[in-house]
Amino acid sequence: MTQKFRLENGGLINRNKKLSFKFNGKTYYGYEGDTLASALIANGVHLVGRSFKYHRPRGFFGAGVDEPYAIVQLYRNNETEPNIKATEQELFEGLEAKSVNCWPSVNFDIGAINNFLKIFLPAGFYYKTFMWPKSFWYRVYEPFIRKAAGLGVASTKHDKERYEHKYEYCDLLIAGSGPSGLASAYAAAKNGARVILAEDKPRFGGSLLTSDVNIGNQSGEDWANSIISELKEMPNVVVKNRSQVFGYYDHNMLVMLEKVSDHLPKTKKHHPKQRLWYVRAKQVLISSGSIERPLVFGNNDTPGVMLSSAAKEYLKVYGVLVGKNPLVFTNNDSGYETAIEFKKNGINPIILDSRVNPQSEIIDEAINLGIKIKFSYVVVAAQGYKKVRSADIAKISDNKKQLGTVENISCDCICVSGFWTPTIHLASQSGNKTKFKEEIDAFVPGTSKQNETTLGAANGIFTLEETLKSSFTAGQELSTKITNNDNKISFPNVVEKKSSQHDKFWCVPLPKGKSYKRFLDFQNDVAVSDIEIALKEGYRSIEHVKRYTTLGMATDQGKTSNLNGLQLVSDIENKVVPAVGHTTFRPPYTPISIGAIVGREVGKHSKPNRKSPMHSWHEKNNAVFVDAGVWLRPRYYKHGNENLFEASKREAKNVRTNVGVCDVTTLGKIDIKGPDAAELLNRVYTNAWLKLPVGKARYGVMLREDGIVMDDGTTTRISENHYHMTTTTAQAANVLSHLEYYLQVVWPELNVNVVSTTEQWAGAAIAGPKSRKLLEKLFPNNDVSNEGLPFMGYTESELFGVKARIFRISFSGELAYEINVESDNGQFMWEKIIELGQEFQVQPYGTEALSTLRIEMGHVAGSELDGRTISYDTSLEGLISKKKDFIGKRSLNREAFTSGDRQKIVGVVPLDKKTSIPEGSHLVKDAKAPLPNKKLGHISASCWSVEHDNPFSLAILKDGKNMIGEKLFVMSPLKNKVIPVEIVSSHYVDPKGERVRS
Template identity: 85%
Template sequence: MSENFRLDNGGLVNRSKKISFKFNGKKYFGYEGDTLASALIANGVHLVGRSFKYHRPRGFFGAGVDEPYAIVQMNRNNEVDPNVRATEQELFEGLEAKSVNCWPNVDFDIGAINNFLGKFFPAGFYYKTFMWPKSFWHKVYEPIIRKAAGFGAASIKHDKERYEHKYEYCDLLIAGSGPSGLASAYAAALNGAKVILAEDKSRFGGSLLTSEVTIGNQSGQEWSEKIISELKSMSNVIVKNRSQVFGYYDHNMLVMSERISDHLPETEKYTPKQRLWYIRAKEVIISSGSIERPLVFGNNDTPGVMLSSAAKEYLKIYGVLVGKKPLIFTNNDSGYETAIEFKKNGIDPVVLDTRKDPNSEIIKEAKDLNINIKLSYVVVLAKGYKKVSSADIAKISDDKKNISNIVNIKCDCICVSGFWTPTIHLASQSGNKTKFNEEIDAFIPSHSKQNETTLGSANGIFTLEETLKTSFEKGNELSKKITNKENKILVPSVVEKKSSNHDKFWCVPLPKGKNYKRFLDFQNDVAVSDIQLALREGYRSIEHVKRYTTLGMATDQGRTSNLNGLQLVSEIENKVVPQVGHTTFRPPFSPVSIGAIVGREIGKHSKPTRKSPMHYWHEKNNAVFVDAGVWLRPRYYKQGNENLFEASKREAKNVRQNVGVCDVTTLGKIDIKGPDAAELLNRVYTNAWLKLPVGKARYGVMLREDGIVMDDGTTTRISENHYHMTTTTAQAANVLSHLEYYLQLVWPELNVNVVSSTEQWAGAAIAGPKSRDVLQKLFPDLDVSNEGLPFMGYREGNLFGINAKIYRISFSGELAYEVNVESDNGNFMWEKIMEIGKVFNIEPYGTEALSTLRIEMGHVAGSELDGRTIPYDNSLEGLVSKKKDFIGKRSLSKKAYIEPNRQKVVGVIPLDKKTSIPEGSYIVKDSNAKLPNPKLGYISASCWSVEYDNPFSLAIIKDGKNMIGQKLFAMSPLKNKTIPVEIVSSHYVDPKGERVRS
């Protein structure tokens, strides 16, 4: 099994560093610089997986990002990583990988029975078969299909790796470091442009690493090394390997994923595993090269059948033979280059060329090396199950329609070359309307939509000389436009072998009476017969054919299958390829891990966390926190073994009996200044604001233009032209934008400035019958009597040497004050309040007690002002001015808003005075009515009234005004509860509002 396929020397791997790794539990050795694929092939391993649909044996087809087969599940540092291409995964010490899509193992896979049932799995099989009975899909079919399908399993554990995002701006972003990328980057860099050169692979140089060319007096590889080291030394250039530009988005924003640690046994400390770069480029050069196209023949998916360019890459970069008895099947000169490499390393290949009498320097060299060349020959069928063992080959007629003289020859690999397909994905993503180039039988970019330029073989240019010349020119031209500098470069002389024209032939006809599977899409198991069937069944648009057959829909995005699929459709349809058109390329070019996309914005970092200046006091005093928007607020302060219910009851009770203090820093605050400030407030709020005296606060409600309540809060007149507005915690940002909208766009004539001051002030609400005593001791010099500081009054005071603002406003319904100090003094204020309040039994209270206090007072809040209610619904109609106009007023006369039985907020008490009513319960007249039971309304908020020691809820119900005293039912289907209730006034405690004025 572990026959050695490694050459004694050659390649770019580091033979002095041996690396051990495991594949499917078995231990192997490779060298530093190997990929998992090259190391496995060196060990003679060609069976790496099973195919998606038929579970046919799968080997290696390519040597890089084009690989459709060799997808493995990685185990790295105790973390699993699915969907990894073995051809891209660099080898590291201790690497562990296993095959996917096979059970119990890759050698013996039960699913392979699908292969023999192949005729029952035609295109659209799933759509046709699992339609009936309907209920079976969800419970029977889907789970089974899911289990059988897929390229690996994601971990269900939290990913402990770190992923980062980075934003970068540059003059030129160059995707691909082959000859065109290097030349354009070099020219642009010399002109002083800020350049980013990205290479997907670990090695720079692209095709220069494997081609036999001379640039100046250096080999292609030496030249690429020289250019890269020069670029690296320049401060205006960022050079990145293992970095794939995978998406071209709007306005020249490109996204690149940099694989920083995937090639290492474990991620180094303080280093991310991967980094996503968001790059805004002034100009983009796409030098993404081209991918070899397969030729299509019977069983062309057998392990050992692979691209001839891949065979050459394994030889030249890794010093690995993909076989010792190679058959090379080509329609162009590229196959000969691979054959020459084999021959030079002592292996005798056989070349089958579909052409009749091709002639070129390369072919001459092959002939001179005595390579066995058969012209007008094709492979009809690959034989062997888990590895190619022989091939049926045949003579093909000049019109390419008939085959004759079929003979079997022994071989252990078949290297195919059906010419080259430019990699146009990025150009297409950018919106480039591509065009079909008859000469190369492929699409190339045409009119750029954004600032993108495609160079080299990605643009269909296959000679090095022209590639270098145009790339130096373009790099110079594009950068000169930006930097206004020009540093002319002499294009070096190039020595390369000239090629002859390729043959347009791509698919070998079937021998009479044979029905071999000839695959187009190697990852999704789509064969020629599937496309034929789809067309017979009436599918015409290439987009439909794609979705029906899944051609090109696998994770390789059809890199090796798209064009052959198009050729087939156009042949059957008797159209030319450009009429058929290609399907849309969408980002990402190849799979990107979810971790990289999410970046650092996970868990606690998914949104900012805002903390009040008193946060650490709360923490020290056993606060249990709750998320309030992006703020963390104390929900309750735990004493002993208390639970939420007990603690909040204790805290609320203490406010009603003594005094409590609540952190209200999170309230939105907006500073409003200017001669027209009062006029602005008068237009924004529903009530009148022009006559509010200095030193007084007022409660206000603001609407949206559609009449729905947007927010409420108090605004205080600090001085003649200066107001302090408060908003709810949740709406702070929206209210500011709302004010800015009207000031900037609708009423620019108003001379007013607004600015958020939320973070400038720390706030404490001191509430309860003893709050005046606390306040008096905090501000001994201040007249805090009911006359000196009346309800809705405002004073400035001196709190032990710091300036404080005191607002006599109340949310709890008790006598209450809100004290604001500059944020830095927040903790000082809080500790002073606690210290002074001690003799009055002051206790801090959290949001849960705050809710209880406001609910039993019937004060509406977020759960009633929920974006669906108008002032009337919240019993706020008394605040709606009849005299003046304001935002949203015109909507309030809408028919639905003035109906006599319009919904209104009410209080709800369970008849047994014991059962708490779940929030969200429906209010219904008859609990036994037939479903759907007509609902009268819903419970918006519930609490345990500390005043009456029984449950109390607020509800918004139809005709609420006339429902007081009615006996109804609260039903919660979720909690499976039906509770008989009585409707009461929403003002359950202190209905006349005497306490706040006391």
């Protein structure tokens, strides 16, 4: 395949490096430095997709980020990605891409029948049609629409690529490396400011790469290159290409996507695919340039109709002709520049200029070059289905209302220019209320909201000299304020051609008897007629018109369509554009991959994974782990082919009969010191703390100010002014913040310090009737008898030379101890317990057995302390002191908390003693009652009681206090189960609590 539309010379591509690529299965060749779009056009391929609604053929419209049509599915290194703009995707060896939104192929697309049914697909079609009958929506309409819609397919495979996040600070962030970006960056850099200059394209220079200008003694392109090389050498400057600043957030935080590897066949080792930069800038310079506006005429979406600036870019940057028989349709001088470039390369364009008799240097140059120009002429309609074959043209009256005789001339492309729209997205995102500039028929940034300054074309300045002058000045003045340096830069001499005024004309009237579709939004297929219908139907607000017609709502976010849409609405409404206003610009400016947003926080990096010091022992001993907050905890230790149920039953049973050991390192631990520590505890917990002796632990419950239980745990008095608090694993961080809040904000007079020591101590719980015997072995020099170390006692000792804390506390309801050693000694402690426990049949137990033990004991945990229960509900009201005030106490008087039939924790046993009860099930009086069946309570936790060898659950039940002995039903619509149950006490094992005290 030859590149028939590639020029012999010219362009910024590397002709020494030929690259092969595939599009829709066919192999083509291009050059290094091409985009997929330029390479396809070089090969004469103009049909690349089908439109969203009517499935009309789609070609290329632009040459960059504004492209509404050429969206492809990309295949790269065994991965696939949708929504890739061919105009942005750089060519690499072996690139593969396919068209989207067409079936079975882009050439023969079944959905194109919509094009002939378009009379039935007007504005708001989906809203109007798919409403009735209601049940059809999810059965018929939605699946159909889903199949028909969509611009590509997301991969369902795991994305193996790496995406990074980077945080950066700078004095000036400059978005865009056109003339204004370069000038301001250069001036600021010379003043010693820390500058980041970001360019979304691979090449720096912006419009300088395609315009015929001179700066100093250099061409625009050479000047850009020399500035960039100098900036790259400066230590205070970061210059980034392929980097799009896409979002402007609060406090001058901008987010930028750097496409590090998308242009390569494969991401290099240790490189990310993309990098997301969070940049906090002192000043932001927006030099994002402008996007050419389309002119609206019949069939203006036909492949081959494109922006004249894009045609010029394909010529000058890629050495590619978008056509060999071009027609240029313009309302300003920009179209002439494109025509002149064609002419210079031996192509004879025809210019249609809607203006009556414009005069300028550029027009004179075109005339002198012998280019055929027709003034007061317009394109009425493009002809040709998959590619422009000819154009219907006509003279237009001075008032732009009447068309003359329509004639047909042959052409293979139509390059349109409807003047320029400043890219004001970033300024608008910063909160800048934009203003309408009559001279250019477009919005420009108004008063700065944050520290942002908009320069050059983005600010509606379209002459190079003025752009450079204001940008040098802005860069210099802003940087001087920051660095206090004041290096004056001599302003270079600029040579550019003067332009004449553009024509305010933008939409060609329909000729009599014709109903051509005239498109405004090229990606979402919104035509002039759709807006007209929406307005006829009473939509007035531009925000409503947008949503009803989907104007500007496609992935290109209306970069080429917004302003023409506003023009149309204001024309019909007889208003001026600023009175209509524009829709809100929101980040991101251009689609951003989910991978980049997520960054490295995927898979095992999605959250921190804390491991206890005994983790490797657990691993070696077949522990199956479970996430507990940020921790990984052994759920059970698998013996042979045991499943979770069998293993946890064995482990729990062994605690009840022998002795078990559980890793409790994850419990939150807070070290509390200070003369007022007891007073703090007394205010935080519901029970009394002032008289707790040294060497004793106490169980406490803390409330929120609204009376709801916040957390529970034991706190031990280590010495006179030193306490050790434990919290649940889940609430550890919240409890610390809670204490800090009261100490710093509410009661700063209390002299107390709190600090988290969760990771400083490794903890092992030893539980079971033989635990004391094991403890005697571990601490042979200590008196650990019931008198020497009574229930809730505390002592410090040495475990074979290692400092240890021993607490006699129990979560399982058995005689139990908790040993803490410094984290580094955790493994040593654990191995000693296992080694010396052999003769007592010690077994490690995981969280599943731990739950079983606490559930059948009726100990509450997170599933009961669920942010909705008070002390009474969880049978902790005995711990409420009547003599003192504490956090949340005043709330306990609330009517709802004191009513007689208040919910309470109970035990639940299935009548058949066999059927397990699903957690979260509801309790009802009558299983057969009509819906909605009144819910009396819910199952908070379930286990298989090892003590009784039958299922047992805890429930929070209305009037639970008086329900013991009642027969109710458990209903689980999720599991489709109805289980008859009996309500029993929540203390299913050792209700008098004798074992823990034995």
